[in-house]
Amino acid sequence: MRHLLSINDLSAADAIGILDTATELARINDGQVKKLPTLRGRTIVNLFAEDSTRTRISFEAAAKRLSADVINFSAKGSSASKGESLKDTAQTLQAMGADAVVIRHSASGAAQRLADLEWMSGSVINAGDGTHEHPSQALLDAFTIRKHLGKGASDLKGLRIAIVGDVLHSRVARSNVLLLSMLGADVVLVAPPTLLPVGVESWPATISYDFDSVIPTVDAIMMLRVQQERMTDLFFPNSREYSRYFGLNSERMSAMAKHAIVMHPGPMNRGLEIAADVADSARSVIVEQVTNGVNVRMAILYVLLAGGPLEVGSN
Amino acid sequence: MSVALSAQEILEKNHGSSDITVLGIPTRGAHLAARIAAIMSSIEGKEIAHGTLDITLYRDDLRLRPPRTIMPTSIPPIGIQGRDVILIDDVLYSGRTIRAALDALGEVGRPRTVQLAVLVDRGHRQLPIRADFVGKNLPTSEKQSVRVSLTEIDSVDEVVIEGEAN
Numbered sequence: 032m033r034h035l036l037s038i039n040d041l042s043a044a045d046a047i048g049i050l051d052t053a054t055e056l057a058r059i060n061d062g063q064v065k066k067l068p069t070l071r072g073r074t075i076v077n078l079f080a081e082d083s084t085r086t087r088i089s090f091e092a093a094a095k096r097l098s099a100d101v102i103n104f105s106a107k108g109s110s111a112s113k114g115e116s117l118k119d120t121a122q123t124l125q126a127m128g129a130d131a132v133v134i135r136h137s138a139s140g141a142a143q144r145l146a147d148l149e150w151m152s153g154s155v156i157n158a159g160d161g162t163h164e165h166p167s168q169a170l171l172d173a174f175t176i177r178k179h180l181g182k183g184a185s186d187l188k189g190l191r192i193a194i195v196g197d198v199l200h201s202r203v204a205r206s207n208v209l210l211l212s213m214l215g216a217d218v219v220l221v222a223p224p225t226l227l228p229v230g231v232e233s234w235p236a237t238i239s240y241d242f243d244s245v246i247p248t249v250d251a252i253m254m255l256r257v258q259q260e261r262m263t264d265l266f267f268p269n270s271r272e273y274s275r276y277f278g279l280n281s282e283r284m285s286a287m288a289k290h291a292i293v294m295h296p297g298p299m300n301r302g303l304e305i306a307a308d309v310a311d312s313a314r315s316v317i318v319e320q321v322t323n324g325v326n327v328r329m330a331i332l333y334v335l336l337a338g339g340p341l342e343v344g345s346n
Numbered sequence: 347m348s349v350a351l352s353a354q355e356i357l358e359k360n361h362g363s364s365d366i367t368v369l370g371i372p373t374r375g376a377h378l379a380a381r382i383a384a385i386m387s388s389i390e391g392k393e394i395a396h397g398t399l400d401i402t403l404y405r406d407d408l409r410l411r412p413p414r415t416i417m418p419t420s421i422p423p424i425g426i427q428g429r430d431v432i433l434i435d436d437v438l439y440s441g442r443t444i445r446a447a448l449d450a451l452g453e454v455g456r457p458r459t460v461q462l463a464v465l466v467d468r469g470h471r472q473l474p475i476r477a478d479f480v481g482k483n484l485p486t487s488e489k490q491s492v493r494v495s496l497t498e499i500d501s502v503d504e505v506v507i508e509g510e511a512n
Contacts, residue, residue, distance in 0.1 A: 048415070051415070051416075052415070052416050055400070055416040055417070055418060055419070056416065058418070058419065059419060065453060067403045067404070068403070069403045069404075069408065097403075333403075333413060333416075334413055337408045337409070338409060338410075338411055338412045
């Protein structure tokens with residue numbers, strides 16, 4: 032494996048290999064920050080052409096814990112704001128000897144383009160492209176679900192997971208539907224019809240418009256951020272109505288199964304898709320998702336940069 | 347069998363078991379470590395601290411081959427600080443695994459001594475590393491490979507030299 036652009040690049044065995052690697056890395060880290068020499072001398076560029084807090088910091092922390100050199104590059108304050116094309120930027124990075132580029136871009140397919148056109152010889156890791164995919168987020172979500180609900184199994188068979196809210200604009204939802212269903216989970220999408228994309232019927236997931244009927248049936252509820260910055264149209268009458276039908280409040284939380292967990296990829300709109308007391312409750316694993324994100328991204332960097340294809344179970 | 351002999355030898359050299367922590371290098375070294383710790387326990391009549399130490403992330407040849415699966419590391423609660431650590435591996439060859447293990451140990455703590463016990467020493471060292479306890483010295487050619495099987499995972503205990511000698 033050279034690039035990580037989409038969950039479709041992975042087989043179930045690849046994905047489980049990454050999750051297992053992350054599990055061992057988490058055990059090594061064990062709360063205390065420890066530096067591993069594994070990627071010493073490698074250069075990883077974080078190319079963020081769109082705002083990000085946790086993904087960029089998470090990739091940076093992961094790379095640094097593996098002793099790679101990290102160069103952060105954001106579109107603001109770089110020549111991209113002077114109109115430099117992605118190609119010219121990529122060739123600059125190549126000339127500087129980047130071994131991997133972690134790219135976040137507002138255009139769907141930007142990471143694919145960077146990888147396909149062979150502008151650079153290193154690995155390309157998609158850290159979110161437009162409304163397309165965000166594979167590392169899906170992997171860390173799967174890791175979190177497996178850790179809490181997996182009962183020691185390597186996959187997610189028998190679990191039912193609801194993904195709720197702005198599916199239309201969500202790359203997190205796309206990657207998660209692909210990954211969670213590949214790992215054997217039963218995925219249900221809950222959203223108003225206006226926030227579901229065309230062709231959603233063909234996704235490996237069922238669809239519901241009635242949040243309250245879904246809540247008691249699932250093991251995990253993944254709330255999605257309402258992406259107002261991508262909304263060029265009126266998708267629901269007003270935020271109070273959205274909140275009433277599709278927001279997760281404490282009353283709805285009390286209808287969840289005892290073991291079920293609440294997830295959110297962040298950043299949250301507190302009071303819109305998720306109530307503040309739910310986000311801060313004991314069921315919420317939202318902060319832990321961030322911690323897991325570092326271990327999962329270390330695993331991704333290890334698999335892509337430490338050599339060739341991951342040989343799961345080999346010695 | 348040589349595992350029992352090595353356990354005896356390790357105890358003799360260290361004047362008993364009180365400060366010993368046995369760490370096996372996965373996969374087969376970990377099983378050997380468990381066996382040696384069990385034999386020591388039965389000789390001494392008390393539990394011997396033992397665990398596993400994965401060294402994959404410390405290897406210097408990671409870029410030369412496909413990435414290896416990371417195996418579990420479990421350091422016993424008593425740790426390694428100030429103790430006599432006995433590293434256990436199945437085959438000693440280039441010495442690079444042991445170099446990586448010394449780096450990995452350095453991250454965990456500072457043992458008083460580190461000693462190395464291997465089931466098979468097949469020669470061809472590339473680094474200045476030697477074993478303190480050797481089950482069997484096996485002269486081999488570099489073209490051959492040595493395969494160790496253990497009942498815990500391979501359903502049989504055996505050491506096989508594969509390939510022609512030169």
